[in-house]
Amino acid sequence: MTKTDSVDATARSVLRDVLGLSEAQVAEFGADTELFGALPELDSMAVAGLLTEIEDRLDIIIEDDEVDGELFENYGNLLKFLETKKQHDR
């Protein structure tokens, strides 16, 4: 598994766990898949749990000021942010 693959897999598994989605549903997520606003379960409270779990599974720290509306606009934005973050933390 490459580094990028593992960030992608981790992001999908956290979304699955937090939102209670099936494996098949998260497998269909593409870069354009809308998250915040499109998934009823994903409210600002769910985002809090999501961020901490992602931090834990990827061993990164996400600062308060890095979290904005765009981050959860679609899956592509989230993945790009996490991949950059993971790269920089190494």
Added chain:
Amino acid sequence: MIASYTVAGSQEYCVIRSADADVRICLIPPLFDETNRMRRTLIEVMRLLAKDNVGSILPDLPGCNESLADLSNMGFAQWRLAMRAVCKQHRATHSAAFRGGILLDDTLSLPRWRLAPVKGANLLRTMLRTKIASAKEDSISHTMDALMDEGRTNGLELAGNTLSSAMLTDLDSAVPDDGPDIRSVTIGNGEQQIAGSALWLRAEPDYDSDMARSITADLLKWSE
């Protein structure tokens, strides 16, 4: 059956199944919000254990669930004392702790089983984020550091929980301890893993009967 235990002069509730069985496992619940998302599954685990003639106890932590105690007076010292009290009064032979509950099993002299251990700091971070997010909706801006600085002096209301400065400090520093006689399992499909999903993370409380069966099977094998 709803029963009770006494700690620091107060009565707290607990749920008990098969009190007369030879093996009686005290289930230490996840902390704060996470406990609500796991409770139904834990109650099902208790029912399944009873079918195999294994007893179990699920206590309320003082200040949580049906407890009349004031959460703002609690810290880990009080919670650990409560877990020792319930285990002693209901003669637990084993403990099974879930998520943040594992941070409270370290003073029990029982064989310990743990599901998905978590650091206290992670639980705290999620609660701080929730507070920051809800304040943002009211156009108030907070940072984690500033909230913690305030909390260490005056305590803090986080996600509906009034936490004392002691509780915040305890949470911030608590990490799973190591020791003999611990079986630690996580979620997954491998060795030392339980088939299921992270119910405690769910945005909407959910229930998983297969996971309850999987937890029960592991507990039965471990405690026999």
